[in-house]
Amino acid sequence: MIIQKSTNPRISNFDPENFSFGNMFIDHMIICEYENGKWGDVKLMPYGPLPFSPAMMGVNYGQACFEGMKAYKDKDGQVFIFRPEKNFARINKSANRLAMPEVTEEIFLGGLKALVDLDRDWIPYGEGNSLYIRPLIFATEEALKARIANKFMFAIVATPAKSYYSEPVAVKISDYYSRAANGGVGSAKAAGNYAASFYPTKLANEEGYEQIIWTDDSTHEYFEESGTMNVFVRINDTIYTPPTSEKILDGVTRDSFIQLAKRRGIDIQIEPISVKKVIEAHKNGTLKEVWGVGTAVVTTVFKAIGYQGERLDLPQLPLEESFALTLQKDLVDIQTNVAEDPFGWRVLVEKNILENA
Known part of the structure; x- marks a missing residue:
């Protein structure tokens, strides 16, 4: 993994009590490019725009898929991700259906854990709060040709999240x-x-x-x-x-x-x-x-x-009568380490992954 840490982190400007979901991004992102039939090095780098052409095939022909995941922080500051193996399997299922190359476990899970660990301070404490994580694969080849692209990018970006649609x-x-x-x-x-x-x-x-x-x-x-x-x-x-x-x-x-x-x-x-x-x-x-x-x-x-x-x-229905709200509480309690996890769904993100690698 190639690591380039931000020299101008924005975490000091993040107010965990006052933010909106989806338009504020953590300091870093994961990038990995596919060319000549193989994936290259995983890059952990400062979040920011990338140079793409309007003729990029992902924009013109729609070869693009993504996943949605979350990281959670418990009261002791431990960070967890939830059932990441399911997202890994599903993004590859999506990629296969869209004739895109599958990513390896090392690229997906290794990059995911490294990113979450490095920017763990962006995960807000509190019920309903989390870090929403977006892994994605898209075609980057510059060509106006209706065919399978030859160049792709795998990326992971993330944004702090609060629960939304909280009202019925x-x-x-x-x-x-x-x-x-x-x-x-x-x-x-x-x-x-x-x-x-x-x-x-x-x-x-x-x-x-x-x-x-x-x-x-x-x-x-x-x-x-x-x-x-x-x-x-x-x-x-x-x-x-x-x-x-x-x-x-x-x-x-x-x-x-x-x-x-x-x-x-x-x-x-x-x-x-x-x-x-x-x-x-x-x-x-x-x-x-x-x-x-x-x-x-x-x-x-x-x-x-x-x-x-x-x-x-x-x-x-009130919580005590609602199956929806009861099951939601069961799930969130497991995700946030409030309750025991009998299924083994909760995955701890260890600290200092990059230093210990």
């Missing part, structure tokens, strides 16, 4: 737009998936909804995801969530919720969720909760669902 949100069930289609790239964290979602979400916003529940592209009769999250539905005391597929992302938070629910003895069914079933459950009073989960949000509880011009209000 209203969502609209889509009966026209879809997030993904059979044979497409829905199971990959392709950058283009998010760009395609912005316009339908804008339309939903104009109707008073914060997000969309995406439905299947062929019939629009089944839930798939919600916004950028996996979706869960509670009817009576059973939780339902759609199975992953080539259209539904295999979310790390989703999998964690499933395992935590099973550990609590909650009945959880991984099966298709029909719009009809949810609407009928609302009408007969058995629909207790609907929520989304993802790395950035952890959990977003829905207060209302819109469908074909009708707005269906949902119960807002």
Whole structure:
């Protein structure tokens, strides 16, 4: 690893009590370039802009994917990352689907831990606070040719994070737009998936909804995801969530919720969720909760669902009655070292990794 530490660190200007998510970046980043059929040296360097051409193939043809991860700091200042092996496997799954080179474990996990260790002071203390980490791979070859690129970059950047969507949100069930289609790239964290979602979400916003529940592209009769999250539905005391597929992302938070629910003895069914079933459950009073989960949000509880011009209000349950909030607390307590970790999900980031290497 080539290391170039910042000579002008900005950490002294960081106010952990007053910051916004996503537009303030830590002092360093990880860069690794792919050329001539192989990855080069991993570089840990000061965060900043890089020289790219508008003819870069990643911009023109969309070969780009990413991951979302978090690092947490406990009350004693220890730093942990959460299930990083899942993100490592998934970024390579995405890269493979987009005809990009996979990264090695040494590049991904080694670079990740070194970066988090060096900039650990950027991780704010406190409930709901974390460091959001964005590993990404994108094509950098300068060529206006619709083919697989020959040059790529792997990078990791990070930004301090607070919980957002902390208040319940209203969502609209889509009966026209879809997030993904059979044979497409829905199971990959392709950058283009998010760009395609912005316009339908804008339309939903104009109707008073914060997000969309995406439905299947062929019939629009089944839930798939919600916004950028996996979706869960509670009817009576059973939780339902759609199975992953080539259209539904295999979310790390989703999998964690499933395992935590099973550990609590909650009945959880991984099966298709029909719009009809949810609407009928609302009408007969058995629909207790609907929520989304993802790395950035952890959990977003829905207060209302819109469908074909009708707005269906949902119960807002207290923590002791809510499966969504109970499982969220279980997860966050493990992530932040407040509770025991029976699954081995929490990975300690040792201090002074670079000096001890």
